[in-house]
Amino acid sequence: MKIAFVGLGNMGGGMAANLVKAGHHVRGFDLSEDALARAKEAGCETFTSVRDAVKDAEAVVSMLPNGAIVKSVYTSDVIGHTPHAATLIDCSTIDVATAREVADAAHAEGYKMVDAPVSGGIAAANGGTLTFMVGGEIHAFDAAKPVLEAMGKAVIHAGGAGAGQTAKICNNMLLAISMIGTAEAMKMAEKLGLDPQKFYEISSQSSGYCWSLNAYTPMPGVGVESPADNGYQGGFATGLMLKDLRLAMEAAETADASTPLGKRAREIYEKFAEENAGLDFSAIIKTL
Incomplete structure (x- = not known):
């Protein structure tokens, strides 16, 4: 599967590497050149813009610092620039209201989207043993689950949009x-x-x-x-x-x-x- 991964920092870098290990073609983006270099060493194809990374992706995974950045990235560079059949998966920890707002924006354009924050820390991200708490409609959860399972030990559907947060x-x-x-x-x-x-x-x-x-x-x-x-x-x-x-x-x-x-x-x-x-x-x- 072609998976765009946005945010390759301490958590995202290990998560993206585990997707590569699972056999996926990972298209990574980060503002940090060091993060991009580490991702490339791990087997990711790297890009210098979000729009280039998400082009032709079958799924998008993000791990970003806060809700304002999540909203900006999705509304400006993901929604409308990713194939509509793709599943959008935000693994950032953000406020519930923003998670729901971004999900609504994605749904309005015909995308499946889940919020899937994690528990486990850097060691679990590197080891592929994270726990994912997932919010979203059941069909979106079902589409996201195989991607999340490649990065974690437990993937739990918490409920509707924002429930993961x-x-x-x-x-x-x-x-x-x-x-x-x-x-x-x-x-x-x-x-x-x-x-x-x-x-x-x-x-x-x-x-x-x-x-x-x-x-x-x-x-x-x-x-x-x-x-x-x-x-x-x-x-x-x-x-x-x-x-x-x-x-x-x-x-x-x-x-x-x-x-x-x-x-x-x-x-x-x-x-x-x-x-x-x-x-x-x-x-x-x-x-x-």
Whole structure:
């Protein structure tokens, strides 16, 4: 299949490479020459304009920084410039309203489109083990699923347009709250004289069991190997977690949803991100 891939950064580069490994002809675009060079090394054909990349494509996948860029790229360079039989797949994490607006614009021109944000971070993008939360009509989901399966371990239909974004921001709000709680408990146990490894062994097999503790332990040398064991490099950057928390709080306001812990998590990560935006979000334990 000819697949145009727009946005070949830390996440998109690995995702595009996995599409190549799956046997697809990937036509990549990015503003960064370095990103284009890495994509070319991975087997992608590269282009210096979106319109050239999407020409003759059977599917378009995008991984872009924010909703304004997604809207601009799709309304200016994808919709109307891609064959109408193509399936449009936006894997960016953006606000729900923009995801629905772009989907409506695509549908009005006869395209199938889904929002398909991901969970898993850079390692999962490189390893092809992402989880995709997909919003869109069922026929669009069915068309997008084979493409997404080449890049992930799970592809889940969340509902109509924007549902993927809703799932993503709610999930990451929960993750941020959980990580802060995990970090607090681990540091408190340590300060009370309990060996952190013993705390991990106990809590990870009792009611404290959670992903932040069991699969992504935030303390170096304790529990499973994680970004904490690499100076909090790699993984999921604090700046990206803050972006998702801000999106979650914007959505909560529009929906009149009460999210006191989500709000507090955003405040904590806003302060931490002032000097640590590039560190993995589990580095929040350093503040305790």
